[in-house]
Amino acid sequence: MPGPSGAAIVAALKASGVGFIAAVPDIWTSAGLLWPIAADDGFRLIRLCKEDEGISICSGLAYAGKRAVLLMQSTGLLDSMNALRAIAVEYEQPVCMLVGLLSKEPDRAPADSAQYGVRIVPGILEVMGIDYVVVEGPDDVGAIVPAIGAAYARSRPCAVLIGRQVEA
Amino acid sequence: MRRDACLHALAAVRGEAIVVATYTTAFEWERIAPSPLNLPATGAMGQGSSHGLGLALGFPERKVIVLDGDGSLLMNLGTLVTIAAARPANLVHFVCENGTYEANGSHPIPGAGVVDFAGFARAAGYPHVFAFDDATVFAAELPALLALAGPVFAVLKFVPGDPVPTDYRWMHGKATRERFKAALQGR
Numbered sequence: 092m093p094g095p096s097g098a099a100i101v102a103a104l105k106a107s108g109v110g111f112i113a114a115v116p117d118i119w120t121s122a123g124l125l126w127p128i129a130a131d132d133g134f135r136l137i138r139l140c141k142e143d144e145g146i147s148i149c150s151g152l153a154y155a156g157k158r159a160v161l162l163m164q165s166t167g168l169l170d171s172m173n174a175l176r177a178i179a180v181e182y183e184q185p186v187c188m189l190v191g192l193l194s195k196e197p198d199r200a201p202a203d204s205a206q207y208g209v210r211i212v213p214g215i216l217e218v219m220g221i222d223y224v225v226v227e228g229p230d231d232v233g234a235i236v237p238a239i240g241a242a243y244a245r246s247r248p249c250a251v252l253i254g255r256q257v258e259a
Numbered sequence: 260m261r262r263d264a265c266l267h268a269l270a271a272v273r274g275e276a277i278v279v280a281t282y283t284t285a286f287e288w289e290r291i292a293p294s295p296l297n298l299p300a301t302g303a304m305g306q307g308s309s310h311g312l313g314l315a316l317g318f319p320e321r322k323v324i325v326l327d328g329d330g331s332l333l334m335n336l337g338t339l340v341t342i343a344a345a346r347p348a349n350l351v352h353f354v355c356e357n358g359t360y361e362a363n364g365s366h367p368i369p370g371a372g373v374v375d376f377a378g379f380a381r382a383a384g385y386p387h388v389f390a391f392d393d394a395t396v397f398a399a400e401l402p403a404l405l406a407l408a409g410p411v412f413a414v415l416k417f418v419p420g421d422p423v424p425t426d427y428r429w430m431h432g433k434a435t436r437e438r439f440k441a442a443l444q445g446r
Contacts, residue, residue: 152317155317
């Protein structure tokens, strides 16, 4: 099975009304997503020094009624735990994240990965009460629009876990 | 200069600006200039300026003022580079420098009295950088500073002044953020 199409994910973001992308590069999503987003006038890209900045930037944009997504690797998610805890969960802000699960094996679910840094991600999100969907292949991209829509409707965070390298 | 003198000067010219303030300054700012357009930025130190950036990008027609702390800024120095690169013209970023983690026992920050916050901002690429240690001068120059096309950065070197009552239920309470949202939506 091929990885998810970057063009299809971009289309899902646009269909969700996302106009802002806050990002730290991740090789899992670089060629298929971040470079195309950087070249797309339909998005305002905010390049971050560190991922937790993006939690707050997305929160600030949400106060303005603007939809945003934080694009990062799972290492960045792990580095942003306290900001996510306080700003997204406890303060009930619709912070939406696209998270590349670098090195996840294609034949395993994230929680079954041999990679410790990948394997712990679903459990952490569940403990924190953060809804997530897993995008492994082209057929999974359809989960993105409802996930983002629900996050903004409920004013709660969500994560889209990208389990395969995104196809350019 | 005293913090309350600085904040009174800012309150006099604040207008309809959104003000994102951190920790002890957030309490004193709310006492001096109560407004539904005040957002206390707490819970995750260092995130006030990043919230300010999101608000400034989301409301390009409104002035957004951040009252950051020196300890807070040290926890998120990359924010200076991110903000300078994003260049929000409507963002004014103050860092309130008292050299301590005032809300956590007034321990000195690393590098207290040595760290050059204005130098950080200048090196990060902020087009306008100031430092004030005299409230009269600050009050006199503030209107012109706020009229600049940002991002603007200014260090406010002060001593705390009178003790500030703290109300963490107000700060962390849902009602405070709901009040903020309602004010932004004109409700």
